[in-house]
Amino acid sequence: MRADISSAMYRESIPEQTNYRVLVIDDNEIELTLYHNGLGQEFDVSFSPNAHAAWGLLNSAPLPDAIILDIMMPGEDGLQLCSRIKETQFIQDVPIIFVSSLTELAVKSQAFELGGADFITKPPVMTELIVCLRRHMALYRKTKKLESLIFIDPLTHLPNAARFQEVLAIEWLRCARYWHHLTLLMIRIDNLDTVREIDGSDKYFSTIAAVANNFAAAGNRPGDLVATISNDRFALLLCDCGHDGATLKANQIMSTFDHSELANTAVHLSCTIGYAVAAPAGGGSPEALLQSVENVMFEALQHDTGKIHPVNGIIGVTE
Numbered sequence: 292m293r294a295d296i297s298s299a300m301y302r303e304s305i306p307e308q309t310n311y312r313v314l315v316i317d318d319n320e321i322e323l324t325l326y327h328n329g330l331g332q333e334f335d336v337s338f339s340p341n342a343h344a345a346w347g348l349l350n351s352a353p354l355p356d357a358i359i360l361d362i363m364m365p366g367e368d369g370l371q372l373c374s375r376i377k378e379t380q381f382i383q384d385v386p387i388i389f390v391s392s393l394t395e396l397a398v399k400s401q402a403f404e405l406g407g408a409d410f411i412t413k414p415p416v417m418t419e420l421i422v423c424l425r426r427h428m429a430l431y432r433k434t435k436k437l438e439s440l441i442f443i444d445p446l447t448h449l450p451n452a453a454r455f456q457e458v459l460a461i462e463w464l465r466c467a468r469y470w471h472h473l474t475l476l477m478i479r480i481d482n483l484d485t486v487r488e489i490d491g492s493d494k495y496f497s498t499i500a501a502v503a504n505n506f507a508a509a510g511n512r513p514g515d516l517v518a519t520i521s522n523d524r525f526a527l528l529l530c531d532c533g534h535d536g537a538t539l540k541a542n543q544i545m546s547t548f549d550h551s552e553l554a555n556t557a558v559h560l561s562c563t564i565g566y567a568v569a570a571p572a573g574g575g576s577p578e579a580l581l582q583s584v585e586n587v588m589f590e591a592l593q594h595d596t597g598k599i600h601p602v603n604g605i606i607g608v609t610e
Contacts, residue, residue, distance in 0.1 A: 315358075316340075316369070329421075341367075342372040343367065346375070354382060357385065373407060380462060388409045388423060389402045389411070390411045392412070450517070459528060466531070470570075473530055475528055475529075476544075476566040477564070477584045480560060483498065567587070574607045587600045
């Protein structure tokens with residue numbers, strides 16, 4: 292029953308789509324068939340029989356425009372899954388429509404408190420459910436398009452510095468709750484001004500766009516964030532990643548200047564990378580993480596460009 296899906300990197304912009312996407316999460320095969328027959332002609336519908344499988348879809352497929360979520364399911368129930376979704380920055384805005392046979396006021400109140408957009412009693416009337424879905428999905432698309440005007444860099448099409456600051460604060464709190472590491476890489480493009488001096492502004496800006504396109508693939512896990520901080524500076528935020536993973540990622544980024552179209556520019560481009568790893572549950576702050584990377588970058592740009600410069604230890608564990 293599940294529609295075809297493909298791997299998608301996290302981006303802030305909403306892709307142009309002919310149809311709305313809906314993810315239905317319900318463990319009842321008969322009800323999944325009902326949804327398939329009732330919604331399949333209106334939307335691109337994917338199906339999941341439990342929270343575990345749904346989480347895999349949300350982390351590997353193009354995001355849905357809405358989620359239909361049952362409450363009573365084996366293992367992690369719908370309320371628990373809703374809470375997890377609303378704590379995860381790259382999917383937290385997707386509207387969740389609870390469809391459940393539970394009618395107690397306390398259950399409905401909890402569903403809305405956790406971030407549910409609507410609550411419908413089973414069995415749903417399909418015409419009413421379709422109207423409900425269209426209303427919430429239209430608002431979601433409109434909101435995302437407005438956010439893209441505010442939070443997307445117009446040259447690189449990556450999240451901008453304002454969005455980076457917002458996500459850094461959100462991910463710090465999330466990693467603190469789940470005892471995950473949080474790693475920040477700051478990447479500065481060396482010799483970029485020389486491109487403008489030799490080849491002019493058009494080549495300068497097209498080179499920045501090419502660099503951004505190569506860097507975008509570095510954040511290839513859902514939830515990773517690649518952001519444009521300034522014309523010659525980018526940030527990469529990696530959740531649940533320690534020193535080994537950060538070093539590997541930094542080396543991959545360095546290699547893009549030798550094994551991509553960037554290696555064919557008239558001016559030899561390279562980059563300087565500074566990074567730090569934090570354990571938010573142990574203490575510290577997102578500002579401390581950012582400042583530690585800024586400090587190591589300042590020293591590197593004075594004396595030793597073109598290399599990787601880690602901050603020793605783990606912020607929140609070893610100060």
